[in-house]
Amino acid sequence: MRRRYITIKDIAKALDISVATVSRALRDKYDVSFETRQKVLDMAAELNYKPNFNATGLVQRSTHNLGIIIPSITNYYFSTVITGIQRVAQENGFNIILYLTNDSPEAEVTIVKNLAGSSLDGLLACVSAHANNCSHFQEMIDDGLPVVFFDRVASEIQTSKVMQDDYNGAFAAVEHLISCGYKRIAHITGPKGLFLTENRMKGYYKALEKYGLSLNEDVIIHSGFSQQDGEADVRQLFGAGKDRPDAIFAVNDRKGIGAILALKKLSVQVGKEVGVVGFTNDPISQIISPTLSTVSEPAYEIGKIACELLLKHIRKTNFPAEQVTLSGELIPRESTSRSQNFIIS
Amino acid sequence: MRRRYITIKDIAKALDISVATVSRALRDKYDVSFETRQKVLDMAAELNYKPNFNATGLVQRSTHNLGIIIPSITNYYFSTVITGIQRVAQENGFNIILYLTNDSPEAEVTIVKNLAGSSLDGLLACVSAHANNCSHFQEMIDDGLPVVFFDRVASEIQTSKVMQDDYNGAFAAVEHLISCGYKRIAHITGPKGLFLTENRMKGYYKALEKYGLSLNEDVIIHSGFSQQDGEADVRQLFGAGKDRPDAIFAVNDRKGIGAILALKKLSVQVGKEVGVVGFTNDPISQIISPTLSTVSEPAYEIGKIACELLLKHIRKTNFPAEQVTLSGELIPRESTSRSQNFIIS
DNA sequence: CAGTTTTCCGGCAACGTTAACGTAAACGTT
DNA sequence: AACGTTTACGTTAACGTTGCCGGAAAACTG
Numbered sequence: 001m002r003r004r005y006i007t008i009k010d011i012a013k014a015l016d017i018s019v020a021t022v023s024r025a026l027r028d029k030y031d032v033s034f035e036t037r038q039k040v041l042d043m044a045a046e047l048n049y050k051p052n053f054n055a056t057g058l059v060q061r062s063t064h065n066l067g068i069i070i071p072s073i074t075n076y077y078f079s080t081v082i083t084g085i086q087r088v089a090q091e092n093g094f095n096i097i098l099y100l101t102n103d104s105p106e107a108e109v110t111i112v113k114n115l116a117g118s119s120l121d122g123l124l125a126c127v128s129a130h131a132n133n134c135s136h137f138q139e140m141i142d143d144g145l146p147v148v149f150f151d152r153v154a155s156e157i158q159t160s161k162v163m164q165d166d167y168n169g170a171f172a173a174v175e176h177l178i179s180c181g182y183k184r185i186a187h188i189t190g191p192k193g194l195f196l197t198e199n200r201m202k203g204y205y206k207a208l209e210k211y212g213l214s215l216n217e218d219v220i221i222h223s224g225f226s227q228q229d230g231e232a233d234v235r236q237l238f239g240a241g242k243d244r245p246d247a248i249f250a251v252n253d254r255k256g257i258g259a260i261l262a263l264k265k266l267s268v269q270v271g272k273e274v275g276v277v278g279f280t281n282d283p284i285s286q287i288i289s290p291t292l293s294t295v296s297e298p299a300y301e302i303g304k305i306a307c308e309l310l311l312k313h314i315r316k317t318n319f320p321a322e323q324v325t326l327s328g329e330l331i332p333r334e335s336t337s338r339s340q341n342f343i344i345s
Numbered sequence: 346m347r348r349r350y351i352t353i354k355d356i357a358k359a360l361d362i363s364v365a366t367v368s369r370a371l372r373d374k375y376d377v378s379f380e381t382r383q384k385v386l387d388m389a390a391e392l393n394y395k396p397n398f399n400a401t402g403l404v405q406r407s408t409h410n411l412g413i414i415i416p417s418i419t420n421y422y423f424s425t426v427i428t429g430i431q432r433v434a435q436e437n438g439f440n441i442i443l444y445l446t447n448d449s450p451e452a453e454v455t456i457v458k459n460l461a462g463s464s465l466d467g468l469l470a471c472v473s474a475h476a477n478n479c480s481h482f483q484e485m486i487d488d489g490l491p492v493v494f495f496d497r498v499a500s501e502i503q504t505s506k507v508m509q510d511d512y513n514g515a516f517a518a519v520e521h522l523i524s525c526g527y528k529r530i531a532h533i534t535g536p537k538g539l540f541l542t543e544n545r546m547k548g549y550y551k552a553l554e555k556y557g558l559s560l561n562e563d564v565i566i567h568s569g570f571s572q573q574d575g576e577a578d579v580r581q582l583f584g585a586g587k588d589r590p591d592a593i594f595a596v597n598d599r600k601g602i603g604a605i606l607a608l609k610k611l612s613v614q615v616g617k618e619v620g621v622v623g624f625t626n627d628p629i630s631q632i633i634s635p636t637l638s639t640v641s642e643p644a645y646e647i648g649k650i651a652c653e654l655l656l657k658h659i660r661k662t663n664f665p666a667e668q669v670t671l672s673g674e675l676i677p678r679e680s681t682s683r684s685q686n687f688i689i690s
Numbered sequence: 691c692a693g694t695t696t697t698c699c700g701g702c703a704a705c706g707t708t709a710a711c712g713t714a715a716a717c718g719t720t
Numbered sequence: 721a722a723c724g725t726t727t728a729c730g731t732t733a734a735c736g737t738t739g740c741c742g743g744a745a746a747a748c749t750g
Contacts, residue, residue: 004406007736018700023738031698053464054402055736058705061349063399065410065442074424083419086445090456095464097410097440100431111435119398119440227628257632283572287602289634352706363730368708376728400706403735696747702740709734717726 006049014043026051062121064094066310069111069125071103075254076282077299078126081150084303085124092311094121103129103224112136115145122146122310127154129191129224146313150306155195158321160313162306165327166196169295170203172330173277174249176293178211180336182247182275186219188233188259189251197222200251200279219245230258238266246274247336253278253285256292260335275336281328290334298326351392359388371396407466409439411655414456414470416448420599421627422644423471426495429648430469437656439466448473448569457481460490467491467655472499474536474569491658495651500540503666505658507651510672511541514640515548517675518622519594521638523556525681527592527620531564533578533604534596542567545596545624564590575603583611591619592681598623598630601637605680620681626673635679643671 008022015022017036024032025040026049032040043049057063066089073079082098089096097120101108108128113136115123123145125137134154141147141159153161177185187204190197201220208215221236223229230250238244250256256278263270270276271290278285281296305324313319353367360367362381369377370385371394377385388394402408411434418424427443434441442465446453453473458481460468468490470482479499486492486504498506522530532549535542546565553560566581568574575595583589595601601623608615615621616635623630626641650669658664 005736009736019737020701020739021699023736024699027738033698036698052403052736054399054408055705056738057399058397058403058707058736059738061705065440072428073418074421074428076419079419079424082443083417083445086443090444095410095442097442098427098431099435100428261632284629284632287606287629288632350706354706364707365709365731366729368706369729372708378728381728397706400735401708403706403737404708406735692750694747694749696745698745699743701742704739705737707735710732712731713729715727715729717724719724720722 005052006047007052008049010047011040011043011049014047015039063119065097065120066094066307067097067099067115067120067123069099069101069108069123071101071126071128073098073100076284077151077252077280077297080299081126081303081306084300084305085307086303088304088307088311094311101128105131105133109136112140115140120145122148122314124306124310125149125154127152127194129194132193146310148306148310148313150302152194152196160306160309160321160323162302162309162324163196163326164297164302165325166199167203167206169279169297169328169330170200170249171207172203173279173293173295174204174207175211176330176332177247177249177275177277177336178207178213180247180275180338182336183213184216184219184243184245185213185247185249186221186237186245187249187251188221188223188230188237188255190222190225192222197251204249218243225252225254227254227258227261230255231262232258234259234262234266238263238268244274248274248276250276250278253280253282253292253294256294256335257282257284257288260288260290260292271335271337275338277336279328281331285333290337293333293336294331296328296331298328301326350397351394352397353394355392356385356388356394359392360384402464408464410442410465411439411652412442412444412460412465412468414444414446414453414468416446416471416473418443418445421629422496422597422625422642425644426471426648426651429645429650430652431648433649433652433656439656446473448475450476450478454481457485460485465490467493467659469651469655470494470499472497472539474539477538491655493651493655493658495647497539497541505651505654505666505668507647507654507669508541508671509642509647510670511544512548512551514624514642514673514675515545515594516552517548518624518638518640519549519552520556521675521677522592522594522620522622522681523552523558525592525620525683527681528558529561529564529588529590530558530592530594531566531582531590532594532596533566533568533575533582533600535567535570537567542596549594563588570597570599572599572603572606575600576607577603579604579607579611583608583613593619593621595621595623598625598627598637598639601639601680602627602629602633605633605635605637616680616682620683622681624673626676630678635682638678638681639676641673641676643673646671 008019012019012022022040025037070078086096099111105128138157147159149161221233248259250259256276259276260270268274278292278294281294285292285294353364357364357367367385370382415423431441444456450473483502492504494506566578593604595604601621604621605615613619623637623639626639630637630639
């Protein structure tokens with residue numbers, strides 16, 4: 001139980017006017033003269049008045065809180081998206097409340113079901129990797145809570161979504177590998193069923209098709225999104241008795257990093273013997289040796305736009321759902337360069 | 346303006362009892378019979394009742410929101426601390442609200458001053474790098490808002506604080522460098538005046554002193570905490586006409602990474618010629634080549650304990666301030682190994 | 691100058707919940 | 721049988737704010 005704060009009643013009493021007038025004056029609305037408004041503002045500043053969001057929220061049926069549901073924040077992409085969201089939210093006087101699912105669908109459902117409806121004005125969501133069902137989000141929307149998806153979107157739900165151009169990004173990545181002369185290109189990707197995974201895979205297929213390379217299901221591995229997953233995938237691809245690929249397209253940089261590390265352990269010369277390209281442009285991709293070729297993702301921009309869209313949904317009921325796709329850029333680095341000579345350390 | 350939610354009034358009306366009884370039944374308190382409690386619970390489930398936090402917050406003078414003020418979240422340490430905080434908060438039914446200062450003292454002051462007091466039950470804070478004054482935090486505390494500092498603490502403020510053992514960690518790092526035979530050890534550190542910076546510097550001094558190495562102010566550089574700062578510091582240390590150091594103790598891994606990259610650009614063999622040790626045990630320190638020796642920080646644990654302490658302050662007024670120091674561990678890797686041979690890529 | 695409009699302000703109810711208090715019925719006690 | 725106790729509920733007043741309505745005073749109209 002906190003100390004009592006200054007309220008508009010205190011201001012009203014101090015100036016011997018009514019609370020209604022104070023309220024209007026503070027919100028700069030109709031029906032209040034210049035002088036009284038000035039007096040109220042001065043007194044509010046003097047008493048260090050802070051509005052009580054619980055009270056305003058109660059009467060206006062709104063808090064100024066936006067929820068963010070995200071698998072984790074300990075990687076470059078997610079933390080940058082959140083930074084973008086936070087920036088827009090702060091500029092517009094909204095708080096962001098963070099919920100972490102740890103990529104567990106059960107945790108996600110629990111969190112969403114427990115979202116006390118009234119304590120949130122809107123929701124930004126990135127679905128967990130192994131989600132098989134998104135009806136809990138649909139329920140929120142039916143309840144009248146605006147929801148905007150980013151990155152890992154729930155394709156079956158009709159609402160605004162913001163993502164990078166997974167299809168064309170993947171296409172560019174694989175096209176780049178092909179243009180470097182790699183022929184047998186593996187794809188280590190995320191869980192099946194995820195829209196993001198599907199789209200990057202389609203780009204991969206399309207590039208192979210365009211350049212007349214045969215599609216080989218053996219070199220496509222579905223697993224999680226972590227560095228460890230990347231390492232394990234490569235160990236599998238390069239296991240004994242396998243027909244080894246000469247290039248790897250990883251669904252993201254973390255898996256690409258894992259791939260490079262695993263290849264180095266296998267004494268494979270990355271770039272020269274086996275090309276690797278990732279997706280994200282995580283700063284770490286410039287630090288690893290050899291540096292990792294990748295496709296940049298506008299993470300900050302995605303967060304920013306997602307939040308802006310959510311605010312539009314909040315401010316205007318029945319704001320039509322928009323689907324925004326931001327394009328990235330291919331960034332060739334050493335991991336797809338055959339000319340250089342990298343020594344295994 | 347959201348759709349109206351089910352309230353306890355609806356439940357009361359449906360069962361033809363009073364709202365007070367419903368309220369008591371839902372909170373499992375005194376003065377309600379087993380049968381009516383059961384009826385209320387069933388009806389609440391049937392109607393999908395969700396409590397309105399604005400209303401409870403208003404009457405109890407509390408929300409279930411904890412604020413986190415932090416310079417940024419796009420690095421391993423901070424995002425991991427937040428993950429720890431989030432976990433504890435979620436388990437205890439608290440939300441966390443994120444505020445980012447971007448290491449700008451002005452932004453920090455603005456954010457703290459605008460924290461609508463009534464919308465927060467407590468505050469976790471990590472002060473910005475160039476803060477010269479922490480009176481805005483003191484004001485919050487005087488206002489009755491519990492505040493707990495973590496990592497970068499404001500030493501002059503009397504409240505609970507959680508941090509790693511900067512002094513002994515730094516001592517261990519420098520002692521390790523000395524034991525590896527490095528003699529002229531530079532220290533690239535954070536801004537002056539920060540408690541964390543001071544403590545790590547004291548550990549550095551102490552190790553030099555213990556092993557009879559002379560202290561040379563020329564090889565101590567104060568700057569920011571980023572990788573770029575680390576690179577710039579090394580360029581300065583290894584500039585023309587300088588008496589070059591043969592080892593670098595970086596205040597954190599990001600600067601250590603920057604140092605390694607800069608040294609590689611200068612064609613200096615890291616480890617063999619110049620040893621580098623960082624602080625944090627960021628995963629990236631195992632990915633860079635050569636891998637970076639470091640002192641681990643229990644980031645998740647720090648977040649967890651900070652949040653637990655804050656909850657204690659919230660639940661019990663005048664809970665005595667505690668100062669928790671967690672010890673890390675020296676992790677020697679290639680960047681301080683003279684035997685190995687690293688080729689510059 | 692009477693009548694009409696505008697300006698400015700106060701009173702009151704409401705938002706959903708809880709705490710304090712009141713009370714009727716049932717139960718125990720001697 | 722008369723009294724206190726306990727149990728289980730209802731009534732009411734807050735919490736801080738805003739929206740609606742009404743009304744007095746001031747300003748404008750012809």
